[in-house]
Amino acid sequence: MAARKPAAPLSETAFTLLVQGVLDYGIFMLDPYGYIVSWNAGAERIKGYRAGDILGQHFSVFYPPEDQASGKPQWELETAVAEGRLEDEGWRVRKDGSRFWANVVITALWDEKGVLQGFGKVTRDMSERRAAQHALTERRRLFDHLVRAQETERRRIAWDVHDDSIQAMVAVGMRLELLADQVPETQSAELRRLDASVREAITRLRSLTFRLHPPGLDRHGLVEGLASHLDDVVGTAWGMPYSFYHRLDREPAPETAVTIFRIVQEALLNVHKHARAGRVDVVMRSCDGGITTRVVDDGTGAPRTRDGSRDHFGVIEMRERAETAGGWWSLRARPGTGTTVEFWVPSPQPETDTADAVP
Template sequence: MTRAPQPHEPVRKPTAPLSEAAFTLLVQGVLDYGIFMLDQQGYIISWNAGAERIKGYSAAEIVGQHFSVFYPTEDNASGKPQWELETAVAEGRLEDEGWRIRKDGSRFWANVVITALWDDKGQLAGFGKVTRDMSERRAAQHALKERRRLFDHLVQAQETERRRIAWDVHDDSIQAMVAVGMRLQLLADRVPEAYSAELHRLDTSVRGAISRLRNLTFRLHPPGIDRHGLLEALSNHLEDAVTSWGMTYSFEHRLDREPPPETAITIFRIVQEALLNVHKHAYGRTVALLVQSADGGILTRVVDDGTGAPISPGAVHDHFGVIEMRERAETAGGWWSMRSEPGTGTTVEFWVPNPDPVPASTDDQS
C-alpha cells in the first residue's frame, strides 16, 4: 500500500517521463471512456477496456471492422460516419452526441470525439476516437425536463382553479352579500328605531365580510403578474398590501432575466404568504424584500423587524402557511428556510431554479 507523504516531507518527483508502455497501460485500463484508433479509412486498429465495457465487443471481435458498425441504420444510410471523418480531417477534430449501437443491438446515447492524427511528415495517420456513454445523464436531463413540465402544469392548474374560485366569489358570493346589505339599509329606514340600530350593526358586519371577501379574491388572483411580470407584480403588491397595513417597505431586485410565468407565480405566492405572516404575527414596522439572480436561479428574501420568536421544528412543519411556502419552493426544485429570534425579526429565504428556455429537441437528428 502506498504511503501518503507526511507533513513537511518533500514530495518525490518522477525520475523520468511516463514511458510509452505505461501510457498504453493507462489508456487500455480506462473504463469510463471507450478509447480506440481508426486507420485512414475508418477501420478499427486498437481497442481499450472502456470501449469493450461500453460497446460490448471484445478486441478480438471488433478490431478490423469499420467503425460505422456502431451507428444506427439511418445514420449509415445518410453517410454520417464518413462525413464525421472528413470533418475531423478538415477541422482537426469533431465532437458529436447521438445514438450509437452496442453489440447486442441496443442503443445508447454517446458523446463522441474524433481527432485526426498526423505523422511527422504531415500525412494522415488515422484517427483517435473517444466515446463516453451519456445515457444516464441524458435520462436525468429528461427526468428533470419531465419534472419541470409537470411542475408547470401543476402551477397552471392551481392558478386556473384560484381564478375560477375568485370569479365565483366575486360574481356570486360578494354580489349576493351586496344585495343583502342594500336590503338591510332599506329595512333600517322603515322599521322602528329599536330595530333599526340592530339592522345597522348587521349591515356593518356584512360590509366587513364583503371587504374580507374582496381581499380574498385579490389574494387568489392578483392582477398584473401575467401581464407585467414578476417585479412589477411584487412592487404593486408591496404598495397595495404593506402600505395598507401601516408598514413601510423596501424592495431591492437584481435579476438577469425575467423568469417564466410558472416560476414567477411560485415566487409571488411564497412572498405573498410571507408578507401575510408578517402582517399577522410579526408586529413590525418595516419589511424588506430582496429578489436576485443566484446560482442559476432566483434567490428571494423577506425580512421584517418584528418581535421574532424561536422557531421549533414542530412549528415549521405544522403551520399551514409555512407548509405551503416550503412545498411550493421544493416542488419547483428549490429550497426554503425561515429563521427568527426574539427581538431580531424573522427572515424567510428561498431559492428556485430559473432555467434557460429549453430548445426544441434534436435527438433524432444527431
C-alpha cells in the same frame, strides 16, 4: 528550501496502461480509413465488444442504420480532418444491438511530416445523464401543468366570489340600510350593526379575491406584479414600511413567476399576522440558473403552532411550492431579531429545440 525535482515523464508503457485501464471512456484508434486498430477496457464496457471481436472492423458498425445510410461516419472523419477534431452527441449501437446516447470526440492524428496517421476516438456513455435530463424535463412539464391548473382554479374561485357571493352580500347590505331607515330607532341600531358586519365581510372577501388572483402578474410580469402587491398591500393596506430590491437576468416563465409570487405572498402574510414587525424587506436576484428570494422582517421571530413547531400550514405550503419546483426553501429566526424566509427556484431557459426521440 530545496527546489522540488521535476517528475519524470510518463513512459510510453505507463501511458498505454493508463489508457487501457480507463473504464469510463471508450478510447481507441482508427486507421486513416476508419478501421479500428486499438481498443481499451472502457470501450469494451461501453460497447460490449472484446478487442478480438472488433479490431479490424470499420467504426461505422457503432452507428444506427439510418446514420450509416446517410454517410454520417465518413462525414465525421472528413470533418475531423478538415477541422482537426469533431465532437458529436447522438445514438450509438452496442454489440447486442441496443442503443445508447453517446458523446463522441474524434481527433485527426498527423505525423511530423503532416501525413494523416489515423484518428483518436473517445466515447462516453451519456445515457444516464440524458435519462436524468428527460426526467427533469418531464418533472418540469408536470410542475408547469400543476401551476397552471392551480391558478386557473384560483381565478375561477375569485370570479365566483366576486360575481356571486360579494354581489349577493352587497344587495343584503343595501336592504339592511333601507330597513334601518324604516324601523324604530331601537331596531334601527341593530340593523346598522348587521350592515356594518356585512360590509366588513365584503371587505374580507374582496381581499380574498385579490389574494386568489392578484391583478398585474399576468400582464406585467413578476417584478411589476410583486412591486404592485407590496405597494397596495404592505404599504397601503397594512401601513408597513418596506423595501424591494431586484436584479434579474430575464423575466422568468409564467409558472416560475407564479411560484415565487405565491411564496412571497404567504411569507408577507405571515409577517403581517404573526411577526409584529416594524418593516419588511424583499430581495430577489438571479443566481445559479434560478432566482433566489429573501423576505426579511424585524419582528419577534418565526410563528409557532400550539405544539411548538413551525410547520403550520403557511410554512408547509411555502416549502412544498419551492421543492415541487425543484428548488429549496429555508426559514431562519431568533426571538427578538426577526425572521428570514429564503428560497431558490430554478428558472430554466425557454426550450428552443426538442431532443431526439427514443426509437
